[in-house]
Amino acid sequence: xxxxxxxxxxxxxxxxxxxxxxxxxxxxxxxxxxxxxxxxxxxxxxxxxxxxxxxxxxxxxxxxxxxxxxxxxxxxxxxxxxxxxxxxxxxxxxxxxxxxxxxxxxxxxxxxxxxxxxxxxxxxxxxxxxxxxxxxxxxxxxxxxxxxxxxxxxxxxxxxxxxxxxxxxxxxxxxxxxxxxxxxxxxxxxxxxxxxxxxxxxxxxxxxxxxxxxxxxxxxxxxxxxxxxxxxxxxxxxxxxxxxxxxxxxxxxxxxxxxxxxxxxxxxxxxxxxxxxxxxxxxxxxxxxxxxxxxxxxxxxxxxxxxxxxxxxxxxxxxxxxxxxxxxxxxxxxxxxxxxxxxxxxxxxxxxxxxxxxxxxxxxxxxxxxxxxxxxxxxxxxxxxxxxxxxxxxxxxxxxxxxxxxxxxxxxxxxxxxxxxxxxxxx
Numbered sequence: 001x002x003x004x005x006x007x008x009x010x011x012x013x014x015x016x017x018x019x020x021x022x023x024x025x026x027x028x029x030x031x032x033x034x035x036x037x038x039x040x041x042x043x044x045x046x047x048x049x050x051x052x053x054x055x056x057x058x059x060x061x062x063x064x065x066x067x068x069x070x071x072x073x074x075x076x077x078x079x080x081x082x083x084x085x086x087x088x089x090x091x092x093x094x095x096x097x098x099x100x101x102x103x104x105x106x107x108x109x110x111x112x113x114x115x116x117x118x119x120x121x122x123x124x125x126x127x128x129x130x131x132x133x134x135x136x137x138x139x140x141x142x143x144x145x146x147x148x149x150x151x152x153x154x155x156x157x158x159x160x161x162x163x164x165x166x167x168x169x170x171x172x173x174x175x176x177x178x179x180x181x182x183x184x185x186x187x188x189x190x191x192x193x194x195x196x197x198x199x200x201x202x203x204x205x206x207x208x209x210x211x212x213x214x215x216x217x218x219x220x221x222x223x224x225x226x227x228x229x230x231x232x233x234x235x236x237x238x239x240x241x242x243x244x245x246x247x248x249x250x251x252x253x254x255x256x257x258x259x260x261x262x263x264x265x266x267x268x269x270x271x272x273x274x275x276x277x278x279x280x281x282x283x284x285x286x287x288x289x290x291x292x293x294x295x296x297x298x299x300x301x302x303x304x305x306x307x308x309x310x311x312x313x314x315x316x317x318x319x320x321x322x323x324x325x326x327x328x329x330x331x332x333x334x335x336x337x338x339x340x341x342x343x344x345x346x347x348x349x350x351x352x353x354x355x356x357x358x359x360x361x362x363x364x365x366x367x368x369x370x371x372x373x374x375x376x377x378x379x380x381x382x383x384x385x386x387x388x389x390x391x392x393x394x395x396x397x398x399x400x401x402x403x404x405x406x407x408x409x410x411x412x413x414x415x416x417x418x419x420x421x422x423x424x425x426x427x
Contacts, residue, residue, distance in 0.1 A: 001064045003030040003217060006311050015066050016121035019114070019218045020128075022211035023198050029308070030217050031315055036061040038264040047232040051084070052077050054232070055225035058263065062221055067120065075116040080109065084226045086233040086373070089349045093362065093372040096230040103170055104379035104400055106253065107141030109226060110219030115145035117218040118152075118210070129207040129425065130154040131197055133190035134171075135249060136163045136301035137378055142212040143171035143178045153207075155179045155425065157190040160413065163300055164383050166401050173407035181424070185416035186294045187303055196418045197425065207425055215252075215308050223256030228265055230373060238371035245271040245362035245374040247354040248280065248329075249302035251309040253375065258316050268370065271328045273361035275299045275353075278331035280307065284324060298334045298386055299353040301378070328365055332357040338390045345391050352380040352387055 003018045005011035007028030013021065018030040038046065038061070046054050056073040063072065082101045086094045101108025122128060128151060132142055139156045146154045156171065160182035172180040183190050194211060197203055212219065231239055244267055246254045254272050261267045274281055275297040283289050291305040317324050332340070340356040351359065358374035366372045380387050381395050388395055397405060414420055 001062055001066055002033040004033055006031055015063050019117050019121050022216050027195050029312055035262055043264050051229050058225055079112040079116045084229045086230055095374055095376045097376045099379040103140035103144050104382055105137035106377040107137045110222045111141030111145035113222035114212055114216055114218040127208045128152050128210055130210050130212050131194055132212040133157045133194045135187040136167045140171040143174055147174055147178055153177055157181050157183050159186050160184055162296055166382055169404045172409045172411045173404050175410050180411040182411045182413050183416050188294050189416040193421050220256055224260045227257050227260035239266055241370045242267050243269050243370050243372050245273055245358040247358040247377055248272045248274050249304040251307040255309045255312045271361045271365055273358045274331045275302050277303055277305050279305050281329040281331050284329050298337050299357055330361050332360050341390050350380050352378055352383040
């Protein structure tokens with residue numbers, strides 16, 4: 001598998017190199033040189049397969065002969081050791097629940113697959129430092145995926161006071177090879193620090209720097225697989241008129257869904273649902289890329305004004321000669337999010353803010369005869385404080401959260417200052 005740097009097409013790397021390197025020069029994202037496509041008969045046969053077998057075939061189409069099929073299948077089996085069920089919400093809408101992994105969020109799929117790939121492509125004595133920024137769920141997924149791995153140090157930056165207390169407990173209580181830093185600033189400030197670190201060649205070499213954000217191609221490819229798993233669970237008549245609504249912050253999930261469509265998965269159209277951080281909906285409306293300052297919302301994992309994966313979306317549309325105007329996008333306010341959560345609860349489905357935003361955009365745009373699927377990206381209990389208050393009920397804590405809720409936080413506090421971060425990383 002060859003990948004090229006979106007900012008320098010002459011920089012081409014193998015899959016293994018892209019996994020280890022994370023970003024290309026000029027902070028460029030890697031993108032597949034070849035865009036594989038399956039025949040319709042292949043798609044039909046794949047949808048009859050089990051999750052792990054199908055996922056191995058999908059990933060093999062991108063990775064090629066860099067990893068032997070049996071080795072890849074074993075790694076996929078280790079990574080995807082939990083289900084991604086489709087839950088009926090109403091007659092014409094269902095939720096793809098991606099929160100049944102160890103950290104109760106969709107990031108478990110990408111985080112665990114990346115850990116499997118990185119351990120496969122790295123030498124036994126190679127020291128690696130994973131540096132990543134999180135707006136909530138990435139941190140936990142990455143921390144648990146790499147926890148206890150030899151020769152891997154994980155440093156996670158997150159915006160102080162801007163993620164839910166239970167999100168914080170899930171990854172800031174591990175210790176060991178997992179180090180967490182509460183940064184005085186928003187997610188974009190954390191992401192900017194990560195990018196500065198990757199621009200520092202001496203630092204990169206000294207500590208073997210890598211990133212586990214959705215910018216890493218292994219995480220992105222892993223996410224393609226659960227779109228196929230969703231369609232496999234639907235009857236034929238619903239597959240033919242499928243509309244998928246994706247809660248969008250850094251836009252990795254949407255990118256993966258579009259790559260699934262590019263492979264031949266029959267998805268009629270996508271909806272990119274955002275909160276008040278609406279850079280993309282405004283861009284699609286007027287053609288001007290004008291990020292505003294990031295604002296804090298109920299759906300904190302989507303509080304991103306400069307989504308990292310958007311260049312990949314544009315590149316895929318260009319390569320496939322799709323029209324960006326066909327991508328439906330819109331922003332949902334906190335008040336509407338709350339009302340939507342109550343609306344869902346009344347029809348018997350308990351949701352959290354991110355999924356509620358995707359549902360709202362889906363419900364408002366679904367046409368007669370279409371079937372809608374929205375992504376449930378996190379367990380409602382990860383946002384227990386806000387969900388309890390909005391719905392006026394007490395959510396029970398799943399064991400994954402209950403066993404960490406009372407543990408002390410082990411985080412460091414830091415200003416959004418690169419010199420301070422660099423010293424920390426070099427210690």
